[in-house]
Amino acid sequence: MKLLNDDLVEKLVGHPFCSCGDNLFDEEVLVKFFNPLGRAYWFILEAEKLDDDYLMFGYCDLGLRSDCAEWGYVSLRELDSIVLPYGMGIERDLYVKGSVRDNLKALGLEYHEW
Secondary structure, X not given: OOOOOHHHHHHHHOOOOOOOOOOHHHOEOOEXXXXXXXXXXXXXXXXXXXXXXXXXXXXXXXXXXHHHOEEEEEEXXXXXXXXXXXXXXXXXXXXXXXXXXXXXXXXXXXXXXX
């Protein structure tokens, strides 16, 4: 699956770094990436194009422990380079909507607002 399509690129362009408000957990998720064979999730809120790649900012939960999840940056190239068993890769949630908080609750994931 292609991780970004033209509609998502247009959405990301409208959300450059530092465009979110004060409470990031209440911001709308622009795109959600996930490991279809595991418990890793990336909830992307902002992004900027860098040469032929996108650097994206959001909440990342790699499925280790709830206190290991963090806000951070990931590149599209990095996500696209992950090779999983059976020739699979990271996928994009086609139906994501709502805030980071809403998505975490829907998945039953714990989160910490330090």
